[in-house]
Amino acid sequence: MQLYNTLSAKERAALIEKAGQERLTISFYSYAQIGNPLIFRNHLFIHWNELDVLGRIYVAHEGINAQLSVPAENFGAFKAHLDSISFLENVRLNIAIEQDNKSFLKLKIKVRKKIVADGLNDHTFDVTDKGIHVDAELFNELIDDPDTLLVDMRNHYESEIGHFKNAITPDVDTFRDSLDIIERDLANHKEDKKLVMYCTGGIRCEKASAYYKHKGFKQVYQLEGGIIDYARQVEKKGLENKFLGKNFVFDHRRGERISEDIIAQCHQCGRSCDNHVNCANEACHLLFIQCDECAKKMDDCCSDDCKEVHNLPYEEQKKLRKGKVVSNKIFKKGRSEVLKFKK
Template sequence: MQLYNKLSAREREALLEEAGEDRLTLSFYAYAKIGNPELFRNHLFIAWDQIDVLGRIYVAHEGINAQLSVPAKKFEEFKNFIDQIYFLENVRLNIAVEHDLKSFLKLKVKVRDKIVADGLNDETFDVRNKGIHVDALKFNELIADPNTILVDMRNHYESEIGHFQGAITPDVDTFRDSLDIIEEDLKDHKEDKNLVMYCTGGIRCEKASAYYKHKGFKNVYQLEGGIIEYARQVQNLQLENKFIGKNFVFDHRRSEKITEDVIAHCHQCGKACDTHVNCANEACHLLFIQCEECAATMNDCCSDKCKEIAALPYTEQKKLRQGKGNSNKIFKKGRSAVLKFKH
């Protein structure tokens, strides 16, 4: 029985273009106790592979975190399937603001220790004792209150291209890094302020809200469904939009435009720009912001050195990479001395 991908990304891309069918990009998560994650993983892969679902899904003893692309005509079949899983029945599905035929090119269902890497020992606190979920309307009311502290629970490269007005945006590389920094910075306001948090789809805030309540914060709130759901509600209910710029997403689109504001800059020339790219040198693959002019000048690379390597025949590039591990720049997104205008 097939439990893995047989097609390469390029082969899948060609099939998607040939089919030309509408697809929906969506995400969901659920914290639940899963006794056998491997068995559950196989169950999901078999079912979703049959209806052409693509995406990146993490399964762990603590639950599931899924980012998917589903054929529009098979959405009801997909929804009926997950509703038959007791802890996923009527789970909130965060439907993307912008859809793309090729947001995902493979179905990857992986078993992990955690559905979000947070570095926490969950045995020291109750992850079910989470903060109060608020919708877009209540969220707008809360952040207008001078007694509220608004915190972005995402990483620097996410908030750089878009964030809520007035939010604290920690300059961190990982979710785990932000937890202690925020606690230290706000330690004098554990009882007298509203702590309101947001992230992309809500999953990081779910864990963070329980963590901060455990650390003594009394009034903890989180934006239900994250930026994705907020954007949908603002549009549908004609609410004032407090978010500016783009929402970073973890698929081939890399971002969704929420407003027309461009709040970031090209990391190479400083021009207003909010387009993330990966360096064309596969041995680097650094994620950074690059404008069209620099992309043309640098051949989609982050530095002159990478430009030289990317220009070599592919066989020579492979020889240069042989026996070498990936550069840490891959994981330190946007952190490199070659980027002159990274703030």
């Protein structure tokens, strides 16, 4: 039985276009005790492949972290399948603010050691002793309180294009990097300040809040449902939107606009811009911010060297890439000496 994706992204995109069906982009997570992640992974693939689910899903002994899209007409069946799994019954589904039928082009369900790479030894603290979950209304009240320390638990390239007013935005590449840095920087306020955290959909704050309580922070809060659900609640309840700019998302859209503010700039020319792209040179693929003018001038590349390679015949490009390992460990997202206007 086929338990893996067989179509290329290009082939899948053509099928989606031909089908003409509206798709919903959804994210969710759940911490749970999964005895055999591989069997669970295969179970999900069999059922979700039949429903034409596409996305990036991580499964581990500690639970599931999913970002995916599903045809709108199959949403009922998809939800019914989730509800048939004990720890996913009535799980909160974060439905994207801005829909894109091509947000995902493959179904990838991977077994990992953890559903979020946090670098923590979960046996050293009580991961269930989490912070207080707050909705958008209470969150707004808390961040207006002068005794609150508001912390963005995301990475630099995420907070660069959007964050809450007055938030602390650590200049880090990974969630793992941020944990000790935040504790060190806020160590003098474990007793007297409210530590309020937020992230994209809430999953990073789930583990971080328990970790910081373990580290001695007395008043720990987290935004329920993250930025995605905050934006939905603000619109539904008519609340003041305290988020500036875009919410970075991990699919082909790369961002959802939460407010009209543009707080970032093109990394190549410095113009006001918050559109993330990947360098068109396949051997680079650097994630960076590029305006339309620079995209045209640079042929969608991050540098003159990459532009030169990108304009070579495809077979020559393949020869240059042969034997070279390209990964995020080498090409940091949004970090490169060629980006003159990267903050």
